[in-house]
Amino acid sequence: MHDIWALAEQHEGVIKQVSFELLHRGRLLADSLGVRLVSLVIGHSVSSASLDELIARGADEVLVLDDERVSDFVCETFSNILVRLVREHRPHTVIAAATSTGRTLMPHAAIKIGTGLTADCTELRIEEGTGNLLQTRPAIGGNIMATIKTPHHRPQMATVRPKSMLPLPRDASRKGSRVNIELHLEDIDERVKVQGYRRDPSGANPVEEADIVAAGGRGLKKGENFTLIQELADELGAAVGASRDAVDRGWIGYAHQIGLSGKTISPKLYIGAGISGSVQHLAGIKTAENIISINSDPHAPIHQIADLSIVGDLFTVIPIVIRKLRQKNREVR
Amino acid sequence: MHIIVPIKQVPETSNVKMDPVSGTMLRTGVETVVNPLDLYALESAFRLKEQHGGVGTITVITMGPPQAVKVLKEALAMGCDQAYLISDKAFAGSDTWATSYVLSRAIMELGAYDLIIAGERATDGDTGQVGPGIAAWLDIPAVTYAAAIESTDAGFVSCSRMVEEGYQQVAVQLPAVITVVKEIGAVRLPTLRGKIRSRSAEIPLIDAGKLSAHKPLWGLSKSPTRVVKIEQTTVKREGKTVVVDEHTPAEAAADSFMEFLAEKHIILGDRHA
Ligand SMILES: Cc1cc2nc3c(=O)[nH]c(=O)nc-3n(C[C@H](O)[C@H](O)[C@H](O)COP(=O)(O)OP(=O)(O)OC[C@H]3O[C@@H](n4cnc5c(N)ncnc54)[C@H](O)[C@@H]3O)c2cc1C
Ligand SMILES: Nc1ncnc2c1ncn2[C@@H]1O[C@H](COP(=O)(O)O)[C@@H](O)[C@H]1O
Numbered sequence: 001m002h003d004i005w006a007l008a009e010q011h012e013g014v015i016k017q018v019s020f021e022l023l024h025r026g027r028l029l030a031d032s033l034g035v036r037l038v039s040l041v042i043g044h045s046v047s048s049a050s051l052d053e054l055i056a057r058g059a060d061e062v063l064v065l066d067d068e069r070v071s072d073f074v075c076e077t078f079s080n081i082l083v084r085l086v087r088e089h090r091p092h093t094v095i096a097a098a099t100s101t102g103r104t105l106m107p108h109a110a111i112k113i114g115t116g117l118t119a120d121c122t123e124l125r126i127e128e129g130t131g132n133l134l135q136t137r138p139a140i141g142g143n144i145m146a147t148i149k150t151p152h153h154r155p156q157m158a159t160v161r162p163k164s165m166l167p168l169p170r171d172a173s174r175k176g177s178r179v180n181i182e183l184h185l186e187d188i189d190e191r192v193k194v195q196g197y198r199r200d201p202s203g204a205n206p207v208e209e210a211d212i213v214a215a216g217g218r219g220l221k222k223g224e225n226f227t228l229i230q231e232l233a234d235e236l237g238a239a240v241g242a243s244r245d246a247v248d249r250g251w252i253g254y255a256h257q258i259g260l261s262g263k264t265i266s267p268k269l270y271i272g273a274g275i276s277g278s279v280q281h282l283a284g285i286k287t288a289e290n291i292i293s294i295n296s297d298p299h300a301p302i303h304q305i306a307d308l309s310i311v312g313d314l315f316t317v318i319p320i321v322i323r324k325l326r327q328k329n330r331e332v333r
Numbered sequence: 334m335h336i337i338v339p340i341k342q343v344p345e346t347s348n349v350k351m352d353p354v355s356g357t358m359l360r361t362g363v364e365t366v367v368n369p370l371d372l373y374a375l376e377s378a379f380r381l382k383e384q385h386g387g388v389g390t391i392t393v394i395t396m397g398p399p400q401a402v403k404v405l406k407e408a409l410a411m412g413c414d415q416a417y418l419i420s421d422k423a424f425a426g427s428d429t430w431a432t433s434y435v436l437s438r439a440i441m442e443l444g445a446y447d448l449i450i451a452g453e454r455a456t457d458g459d460t461g462q463v464g465p466g467i468a469a470w471l472d473i474p475a476v477t478y479a480a481a482i483e484s485t486d487a488g489f490v491s492c493s494r495m496v497e498e499g500y501q502q503v504a505v506q507l508p509a510v511i512t513v514v515k516e517i518g519a520v521r522l523p524t525l526r527g528k529i530r531s532r533s534a535e536i537p538l539i540d541a542g543k544l545s546a547h548k549p550l551w552g553l554s555k556s557p558t559r560v561v562k563i564e565q566t567t568v569k570r571e572g573k574t575v576v577v578d579e580h581t582p583a584e585a586a587a588d589s590f591m592e593f594l595a596e597k598h599i600i601l602g603d604r605h606a
Contacts, residue, residue: 107461118558206497325601
């Protein structure tokens with residue numbers, strides 16, 4: 001069939017936003033090849049409306065494996081299913097979001113299938129003439145962009161960085177089909193058992209999936225002052241990020257760390273307050289669309305890459321910003 | 334308990350050079366260190382061994398050029414029991430598919446093991462693909478992004494995986510591959526005794542000859558992916574600056590902030606949607 005496949009992710013029956021972003025990527029690839037875009041959903045109790053949403057957002061076909069035994073992600077079981085379906089349907093390309101799930105499942109499945117995989121791409125294109133997927137990704141702390149291809153193996157596989165593209169606007173008039181897939185007993189790997197979930201105590205909004213990230217660093221001076229960043233984030237509808245220094249001091253959990261040894265993010269807006277902008281921190285925000293820095297040191301490196309640099313005391317500037325945002329939010333409502 | 338920790342040597346700085354022709358990294362002249370995220374893999378191995386009353390063996394392995402012996406010495410100084418260097422000209426240019434294959438075959442040569450603990454990802458290549466790749470080649474379970482590992486009943490460990498929703502609690506049957514994140518705990522420093530011991534430690538070499546029982550699926554020629562272009566990134570930013578001082582009050586800076594949001598059409602998130 002040589003279609004483009006995009007893996008959709010769900011949690012507790014709800015399709016994740018990243019899956020719609022991914023469909024936009026897939027749509028562009030499918031259109032440039034003149035093939036179909038297939039969305040693969042593995043999960044349990046995904047509503048019919050969400051499955052229709054996948055079509056409204058770009059899919060031509062939705063392959064659904066709905067079974068209680070695959071409600072939670074288990075690498076081996078999901079990989080068995082993906083590998084089986086890929087062998088059966090022979091897609092041209094398989095893409096997944098570079099989430100904890102995509103970055104676990106895809107390398108596992110790529111080995112089993114015997115094909116290459118490129119991680120965390122920010123750009124995907126089809127090479128004219130060959131149909132090769134040109135996979136572009138930042139590497140070495142965002143200092144270079146590498147373009148990678150998989151010339152002799154099929155399917156071509158890539159994970160795509162969340163937030164590196166907006167979803168397509170919803171088009172309810174789009175037509176598409178839905179195909180149900182059976183779970184095979186031999187798909188299930190009994191060696192891993194999911195026992196449950198625990199929420200992140202410092203907020204469940206993951207930085208890598210947020211449109212806006214408000215981050216704090218050592219300039220906050222103590223852990224309690226993170227509430228200032230939290231309040232700013234709340235008014236903006238943003239996720240809270242941090243420098244390694246702030247994480248190492250125990251002010252906030254590692255899930256919030258941005259940079260070379262933390263998360264790499266591509267939000268529409270990144271705000272860094274009390275963060276100097278070390279090369280390691282900047283490695284994580286190079287692909288942010290807009291950057292605002294708030295730092296009292298005019299020579300702090302973060303000011304050099306910011307679109308708006310505020311040279312000032314974060315403890316005086318941020319409360320005023322929060323006040324103005326509150327006012328604005330009240331007007332909107 | 335036998336734990337194997339694969340570690341990678343990476344360039345010290347995040348400003349390394351690339352060969353524009355081959356698209357591979359120029360490693361000469363750059364100081365190398367243990368991939369910072371692999372220190373957490375080592376740390377979790379030490380902690381598990383301690384939980385087992387110090388009984389067990391921790392084996393550290395690396396695939397790389399002969400100089401990579403340096404990172405093995407460092408791991409020995411921190412407390413690993415033995416180290417192997419996996420090195421051969423034939424392995425050069427391996428992508429993550431081929432690298433995880435070579436590592437998996439080398440691991441098969443090391444005898445029985447209970448756990449393989451890898452880093453979340455290497456800070457140079459930044460793929461995080463090698464850990465799950467090793468698991469796939471060895472047909473053992475892969476548990477990624479572990480923030481905590483605990484031995485439970487014999488033959489099982491329970492892990493808390495750092496995922497987008499928070500933490501996913503899983504129990505996994507051994508042997509398994511676990512990749513860990515920083516939350517696993519603070520990393521220990523090499524000890525003086527360890528340093529002395531590591532200096533004289535013998536580090537056996539695993540080369541292509543030692544893997545002759547396996548198919549030679551390694552090196553650039555067997556790697557499915559090819560780097561075809563490398564570009565230096567240039568960050569173009571307009572860079573407006575507002576300095577809060579005696580002439581410009583913080584109020585004006587906050588106004589610039591608000592104007593910026595409006596100019597860039599930044600819509601405040603779902604809190605008010
Ligand atoms: C291998 C390696 C990996 C690393 N990985 C990461 C990573 O992933 N992420 C990361 O962030 N770091 C990372 N680092 C650490 C990095 O080098 C820096 O040490 C760290 O980013 C500094 O954090 P910071 O900006 O919060 O602190 P600092 O550099 O101390 O900066 C604090 C800033 O706050 C400003 N400030 C102080 N008071 C105020 C005030 N009242 N108002 C406004 N501004 C104020 C100061 O001017 C200063 O610029 C890594 C380092 C290494 C070696
Ligand atoms: N050449 C290598 N030798 C040993 N271990 C490696 C090597 N490359 C990667 N690893 C391991 O796999 C993890 C993920 O690396 P990567 O997939 O390259 O981001 C690292 O943190 C190491 O634990």
